[in-house]
Amino acid sequence: MKDFIFLFTTGEAKYKQIYQQIKTLIEQRNLKSNDCLPSIRKLADTLQVSRNTTLTAYEQLVAEGYIRGEGRKGYFVNTLEMIFSQEEMMPYQPAQKVRQASIVDFRAGSVDQQYFPLKTWRQMANQILQLKDSYVYGDSFGEQRLKEQLVHYLLQARGVKINEEDIIIGSSTQQLLVYLGFLLKEDFDSIIVENPGYIGAREAFQLHNFTMEPLAVNENGTQLQQLAHLQSRLIYVTPSHHFPYGVSMSIQQRQALIHWAKEVDGFIIEDDYDSEFRYAQQPFPALASLDKSHVIYVGTFSKSFLPGIRLSYMVLPKSLIGRYKRYFAHFEQNASSLHQLTMASFMEKGEWTRHIKRMRLIYKHKMSFLVETLKKQFGDHMTIVGEHSGLYVLIKFHTHHTEQQLIQSALEYGVKVYPTSPYFLQQPSHEPIIQLGFSNLKLDEIQLGMQLLKKAWCTN
Incomplete structure (x- = not known):
């Protein structure tokens, strides 16, 4: 009869944790075919839980075919054909963040939530x-x-x-x-x-x-x-x-x-x-x-x-x-x-008409602020395209850097900007063009984004 240690965490029913840990032991072959499991009473006493808790866990394992009950003899591990890859059997580990979370996201296609x-x-x-x-x-x-x-x-x-x-x-x-x-x-x-x-x-x-x-x-x-x-x-x-x-x-x-x-x-x-x-x-x-x-x-x-x-x-x-x-x-x-x-x-x-009139003024103000700030930060290093309409602008950056290099540099400073190359049927050979949406950004967020982009693009 195998003895093993259970670790409980908060937030999930204990019978589920018992079930999951026994299941993992079986799948990882720490419990082998025909190994005898502790009785319901013994496992309940050991873990200081109710017998119903261990019974429910065992019943789930029986239903899924991981173990079997043999009358008065107890519970035993079933023969299990291993079809799991090593990667699937690895305990779950949260993914490590490899990049800084974005501070300012110049995504096009959103609307101003505030208004x-x-x-x-x-x-x-x-x-x-x-x-x-x-x-x-x-x-x-x-x-x-x-x-x-x-x-x-x-x-x-x-x-x-x-x-x-x-x-x-x-x-x-x-x-x-x-x-x-x-x-x-x-x-x-x-x-x-x-x-x-x-x-x-x-x-x-x-x-x-x-x-x-x-x-x-x-x-x-x-x-x-x-x-x-x-x-x-x-x-x-x-x-x-x-x-x-x-x-x-x-x-x-x-x-x-x-x-x-x-x-x-x-x-x-x-x-x-x-x-x-x-x-x-x-x-x-x-x-x-x-x-x-x-x-x-x-x-x-x-x-x-x-x-x-x-x-x-x-x-x-x-x-x-x-x-x-x-x-x-x-x-x-x-x-x-x-x-x-x-x-x-x-x-x-009439709410639709009022909404459009209001948002046209708000977006016009944001567009003007974005264009003015772009010119102040980058001057002759870039050309602005499409500043008279819409919810985004394009900036054609006069640089030896590629589009992807500009996007990656911006991301390292916490700013998300977007490519335009996917819009072309053939890969464009001209200077990189970056898309900046502004509709769901506040003015101070636009200004912060421009300051960070200045550091990202003008120090490389």
Whole structure:
């Protein structure tokens, strides 16, 4: 009969600890096949626990096949074929921190938590929960109340005149593009994408095995003259605020792109992901306001309101909407109907307009402060790209260091900054470009981040 020592810790039931320690002894072969275990009474007396505690531990081990009971003889270890690797049998040890925890995180894609209308949103969500509509499955293509509000909003803010039946609600831009791809690949086998551009869209198109033709974009704009040399009749663009350069298409470029779509009898997928936040002028009208028949318009609440709400929408031309609805007539809606109805109420009562106006001023102030601080800290050592709109800037750093070296140096000083190289279809050969998001940072955090980056990048 084996005698062994048990060590108890706080926070977990003792029978579980007894079970786990005997199990470990068996798996590590410290207890071998047919070894006799202490009786329930003896083990309880030794450990100063109740007999029910040791009985429960033994019963769990018996149920899992680690041990067996033989009448009056006692409990014995079963033969166990060892299929565990040495690594799996090692006792758990917490991972050691190898890096300093970040002090300032310049992550793009977040929103300002301090100014989120939490109280108003919670009140409206509670009111929505009192409606009968909250206790049934929602419409497959989106809640009617939200569509009605989007019709008014898109006309007023983006110049797009549509009907409710043209709108599809989804959980994210990427999810909508994946669904859309099933429809489009019947008529298209390739697509033109911006280079650099949004990875999430490229991944959605790649899932459908679309051949992707790159259309060059730089800080001066989209190189639309390249369209004459491309074969695809389908194009994905971010015309109001290119991702990631931040440039906007002029009215002449927009008209030229619409003309191209008509000439090739194709479609433009317009991703209007954060058009609300333009600081120098009013937001530009959407491409879809110029031609609804050749533009598939996609918008989202993730950037302007809350990423976690998982709420986006798509406006389809008349030639596609019927086919889309036949394709997905029997698919459940994957965006929360509760969030849809709450957002509809939020818009109905004017809270959405007030929120956007308030956040535009707040983000404009943060953008100005970030740009001013960047210039003060780095001067001619860098060029700022995209400072007139959006929730991030790019900095082109004039240095012999690589993008990864800059990111690593910043991290050693407790600052997280982000690469832009993944946005390129080919590895860029130019100077490293770093992305700095600012939306969820306070001004003092931005200033601290800049001071730390100065130490990280100007002392190497």
